[in-house]
Amino acid sequence: MSDDRTPVVFIHGLWLHASSWSPWEELFAAHGYRTLAPGWPGEPDTVEAAREHPEAVADRGIDDVTRHFEEIVSALGRPPVLVGHSFGGLIVQKLLGQGIGQAGVAIDPAQIKGVRPLPFAQLRSAFPVLDNPANKHRSVSLTRAQFRYGFGNALTADESDTLHERHTVPSPGRPLFEAAFANFSRHSAAQIDTANNDRGPLLLISGQEDHTVPDVVTRAAYKLYGDSTAVTDLKQFPDRGHSLTVDAGWRAVAEYVLCWLASQNVRPCTAATSA
Template structure:
């Protein structure tokens, strides 16, 4: 029987699950057992996802969280959860429910209780939030929109290459749910930040991120102040929302690995 600690990678909007493959390979080389499941209904390749935008249209945060919860509950060993953007919100939500042994939330989408709403984030989200009908639709970014929201801290050439390689249509509903999270007590973007029995949680923030500005990640981190469970924050200067897929991804992945190795979950591996 394998003793490797499982890791589940959870992507956010506009990136396909396969964008985690380099991370999965690096974690496997360090003795973990990684998997990169997509969102419910997500086609298996970038090309197929682009041909079938309706496959994920209308999905909300609870649909995605429930999908990953079902996948994880079917496993014999609880995994580490690593999520980017809305994947980071989902990772927090699951960890707060006691699903998973630890989590890394990278530039995580806004959870209920975070009140900061920087202009850069509003502009990055406008392609979706600018049209209420997008709540029921799947929406694609243009290369220029990707450059603003994801690739602002890298060259235009690299941003365009990443856009062509990884972007897919994504549901608009999660953005509406996060934007109005503080108006609903039962918001899908609510996370149990006071769970004293949860596993360790690491926040990673790119300080040049426009889609999830550093102020939002810091505000989310502070919401965990009443919990005695391990909660850490690492900020990376000069990094934007593309930090999991651009040419600097190894530094982010290696920091996450080093942090995990310092946690009790790594004992006996």
């Protein structure tokens, strides 16, 4: 029997396991979507296994991850909605710019080529990786303190530590190096076709207290889409950090996404928060 539900593919970023999307999957499934939250190429199926085998994802770059999800999308039989967080948000923009996907949502998306602001908070968040050039070919883990600064700065220490224990995994350093030096590379993996007029609608979301991808970075990315006639929207959530997809306030973000998708005629909106 064929499945006529609209598919939605969730794409996580660095340091969070694919299972961190489970609450989103349940909510979107309840609203009639067919949900998938695949891991990055090589990613083990559980948080525990990912921590035991950091080498499984080492040295994977932006193009590797993009091709991985392109293959997943091509096997669905119909264009999905793409929802990504952090580097997952960059991957969503890359795929959508290539005409892949019905619509895209990029939440606190990693810096794309052409974005100029480089706030201190962003540099400090990336320092655990960028401080050692050898990390480009390794997987790197975040300590509780590093996660607290980069993800959980808008949370209590207890909630941040709980999320660190529940969701964090080692992640490849290569994507951070590729994004950090994108503006110095002629053929950067972080290059996005922001001028594509034929792509699906795109929603950019930022947490205005985010240290890892500060609000100014997301706003700068939004401006790069100014020459495209395709729909590009920006939503800012005040007092939210990089953890906004997994912390106690995740539902407000997810419900906004559901209603934005409805405004783009993807599916009817029945969530509590209107777009």
